[in-house]
Amino acid sequence: MTREMATEVGPAEPVAPGGRHRSVLANLGIAVVRNPKALTGACILALFVVMAVFAPLIAPYDPNDDSFAQGEGPSAAHLLGTTSYGQDIFSQLVYGARQSLLVAFSVGICATLVSALVGVAAAYVGDIADHVLSLVTDIFLVIPSLPLLIVITSYIRGGGTAVMVAVIVFTSWAYGARQFRAQALSLRNREFLEAARVRGERTSYTIVFEILPTMTGLLVANFLSAAVGGILSVAGLQFIGLGDIDTVSWGSMMHWAENNQALDTGIPLWDLAPGLCIALLSASFSLLNYAFDEVSNPALRPPGRRRRARRAS
Numbered sequence: 001m002t003r004e005m006a007t008e009v010g011p012a013e014p015v016a017p018g019g020r021h022r023s024v025l026a027n028l029g030i031a032v033v034r035n036p037k038a039l040t041g042a043c044i045l046a047l048f049v050v051m052a053v054f055a056p057l058i059a060p061y062d063p064n065d066d067s068f069a070q071g072e073g074p075s076a077a078h079l080l081g082t083t084s085y086g087q088d089i090f091s092q093l094v095y096g097a098r099q100s101l102l103v104a105f106s107v108g109i110c111a112t113l114v115s116a117l118v119g120v121a122a123a124y125v126g127d128i129a130d131h132v133l134s135l136v137t138d139i140f141l142v143i144p145s146l147p148l149l150i151v152i153t154s155y156i157r158g159g160g161t162a163v164m165v166a167v168i169v170f171t172s173w174a175y176g177a178r179q180f181r182a183q184a185l186s187l188r189n190r191e192f193l194e195a196a197r198v199r200g201e202r203t204s205y206t207i208v209f210e211i212l213p214t215m216t217g218l219l220v221a222n223f224l225s226a227a228v229g230g231i232l233s234v235a236g237l238q239f240i241g242l243g244d245i246d247t248v249s250w251g252s253m254m255h256w257a258e259n260n261q262a263l264d265t266g267i268p269l270w271d272l273a274p275g276l277c278i279a280l281l282s283a284s285f286s287l288l289n290y291a292f293d294e295v296s297n298p299a300l301r302p303p304g305r306r307r308r309a310r311r312a313s
Contacts, residue, residue, distance in 0.1 A: 032291040041287025048281055052097040059091035063248045071267050080269045084260040092248050093273050099161060099249040100231055100281055106165045107172070107230025108223040114173040115222055116215070119180025120207050123188060134181070140174035149233060153242040161234075164243050168233045169226075176222040183218055184211060220292050228285045235278050250274035 032038045051058060061068075066086040073081045080089035122133035149171045156163055187193065196206045212219070237243045238251025245252045257263075257271035 035291045037287045038291030041284040044280055044284035048097050048101060051094055052101050055095045055098060059094040061088040061091045063087065063092040063095040071265060073266065074269065080273055081267060083270050084267065089270050089273060092253055093277065095248045096250040096253060096274060099247060102161060103165060103230045103234045104227040107168050108227035110165065110169045111173050111226035112176060112219055112222045114169060115176030116180050116212060116219060119177035120184045120211050123181045123184030124207055124211060125203060137174045137177045141178065145171045150242065153237055160244050164234050164237065168230050172226060172229055179218060180215065183215055187211060187214060217292065221289065224285045224289050228282045231278060231282050250278050
């Protein structure tokens with residue numbers, strides 16, 4: 001399980017000299033550069049993004065080409081060796097980054113959007129809508145997500161990446177929705193929302209354009225948390241044989257390596273290399289959260305930066 005990475009949005013950022021507010025993205029970029037852990041996470045993530053985008057240029061062979069000698073060890077021709085089926089392990093590892101990143105970003109975005117819309121709508125609309133949406137959220141919170149994920153995936157096995165993303169989002173949005181509801185409740189009686197009501201703005205407009213922009217920090221934190229959960233969930237499902245195990249991915253590599261007893265037959269990199277990549281990609285999102293924490297919670301900033309922020313304000 002990953003650690004909880006969501007944090008609530010603190011007070012508005014101080015006004016910099018000249019009367020201009022620094023954007024959240026600018027603050028996040030500065031925090032990443034100045035935070036060694038966050039910078040490490042950004043570099044790891046950038047490495048995997050380059051690997052996924054330029055996979056045809058980096059991988060020396062087609063990942064499905066099984067014309068090589070079976071079970072070979074690392075060599076100049078095959079950097080990580082070959083599988084029991086005669087496929088190049090390094091090529092599969094490079095192409096496998098594509099599905100992991102696709103799942104991470106898809107689950108992160110979709111789960112965050114569902115959580116935000118449900119949580120904020122429940123708090124802002126109130127009354128019956130709040131009771132109904134909160135009841136649905138509570139039901140999903142008390143249902144064990146992993147068994148539910150396994151049961152649903154087993155019934156729709158072979159549906160592809162899109163189906164796995166949908167199932168993971170369906171089972172993981174509730175915790176974020178509870179956080180967004182709590183944050184929206186603290187904003188419900190703010191002056192800018194009262195002004196929107198007086199202007200006669202639609203509820204949907206108020207939620208999307210008035211409330212959600214004030215929760216940028218919480219949106220980013222939930223995205224990071226959901227992305228890590230998506231990576232681990234899809235890899236776990238493929239490892240136990242659920243989902244689409246015929247695609248080239250890190251989870252399917254581990255599944256076939258385990259089925260062929262790679263650790264016992266002298267092909268340990270077939271199993272260990274994708275596991276290490278999964279761990280590194282998950283760690284990159286977690287490390288990036290350190291930068292976000294520094295932006296959204298001034299108390300976590302180094303003393304020197306806190307003093308500079310107070311002087312700037």
